[in-house]
Amino acid sequence: MSDDVLLYLDQNNQTAIVTLNRPEKRNAISLKLIEQLDQIIDQLHRDQQTKLVMITGSSPAFCAGGDLNDFHGDIGQEEAHHLLKKMQNVLWKITTLPMPTIGWMNGLARGGGMELASACDFRFVNETGTYGFTQGQLAISTGWGGGTLLYERIHPQEAYYWLVNADVRSAVQLKEIGFAQGVFSSEQLEFNHPLIEPYIKRSYEQLRHWKSQWLTNQDLQMLKIRMDKEVEACSHMWVSREHKEAVANFFKRNEK
Numbered sequence: 001m002s003d004d005v006l007l008y009l010d011q012n013n014q015t016a017i018v019t020l021n022r023p024e025k026r027n028a029i030s031l032k033l034i035e036q037l038d039q040i041i042d043q044l045h046r047d048q049q050t051k052l053v054m055i056t057g058s059s060p061a062f063c064a065g066g067d068l069n070d071f072h073g074d075i076g077q078e079e080a081h082h083l084l085k086k087m088q089n090v091l092w093k094i095t096t097l098p099m100p101t102i103g104w105m106n107g108l109a110r111g112g113g114m115e116l117a118s119a120c121d122f123r124f125v126n127e128t129g130t131y132g133f134t135q136g137q138l139a140i141s142t143g144w145g146g147g148t149l150l151y152e153r154i155h156p157q158e159a160y161y162w163l164v165n166a167d168v169r170s171a172v173q174l175k176e177i178g179f180a181q182g183v184f185s186s187e188q189l190e191f192n193h194p195l196i197e198p199y200i201k202r203s204y205e206q207l208r209h210w211k212s213q214w215l216t217n218q219d220l221q222m223l224k225i226r227m228d229k230e231v232e233a234c235s236h237m238w239v240s241r242e243h244k245e246a247v248a249n250f251f252k253r254n255e256k
């Protein structure tokens with residue numbers, strides 16, 4: 001069985017690197033990938049050694065969002081809800097991991113890929129990448145709870161504006177609005193680079209404390225309710241004719 005998600009723990013188990021590994025599909029998130037990611041995140045929740053988790057993609061992309069083959073098809077609203085909920089649960093588990101998390105955005109991200117990045121505490125982006133909450137272009141909204149998380153990461157006015165525009169932005173723009181904490185070249189984003197040294201220098205206790213403080217500072221109960229509502233809303237849009245046409249157009253375009 002191929003591994004669609006890889007987990008690498010560095011020698012002293014200080015850093016866990018979680019890599020989405022479907023580069024030929026731009027690391028689009030299939031149902032199989034969700035299952036594997038879920039198991040890895042559960043393992044990290046139980047972990048008593050790791051100081052830091054980094055989530056990244058196998059080059060050239062970070063993540064193209066939900067795999068439109070798996071999430072599409074002739075399904076009703078309840079089935080759509082059931083499928084979307086699976087990844088919402090994973091995003092929730094990532095959000096509430098007990099250690100700091102970095103979305104190590106090595107390349108482009110679209111749709112659910114941006115939602116995944118929003119579930120991380122910090123985001124480092126590749127200067128050559130392009131990034132967008134493009135769900136609006138597919139006649140849906142964010143469907144895994146990542147739109148709700150976006151409101152927690154940047155100014156609400158800017159989050160609202162981005163979701164409605166559904167536009168694709170540069171790395172520098174992401175830094176300007178505070179979505180990304182740093183913009184780096186591909187070489188700088190190589191692992192074991194000094195970029196993560198500041199984190200590793202801090203003690204386990206410090207990092208776990210700051211993470212706990214970060215989570216306490218958010219109203220998690222309310223956050224979960226807001227994410228649930230987002231999934232519900234998207235599941236209704238998912239079965240619309242407009243969405244089905246938009247997905248069919250994507251695959252037609254790629255056939256040419």
Ligand SMILES: CC[C@@H](C(=O)O)C(=O)SCCNC(=O)CCNC(=O)[C@H](O)C(C)(C)COP(=O)(O)OP(=O)(O)OC[C@H]1O[C@@H](n2cnc3c(N)ncnc32)[C@H](O)[C@@H]1OP(=O)(O)O
Nearest residue numbers: 024025026028064065066067068071110111112142143144
């Ligand atoms: C389902 C949840 C929902 C949410 O809650 O947010 C979503 O995520 S909806 C999905 C949103 N994502 C998209 O709309 C992105 C669609 N993809 C693209 O726009 C482009 O592929 C790209 C990501 C900009 C990359 O472009 P490029 O580098 O030119 O590569 P290709 O277009 O040739 O793609 C290579 C390969 O990958 C397949 N692919 C890409 N994205 C997806 C996807 N989201 N689902 C399924 N497959 C995807 C693409 O079809 C190509 O496959 P082959 O033709 O077999 O080579």
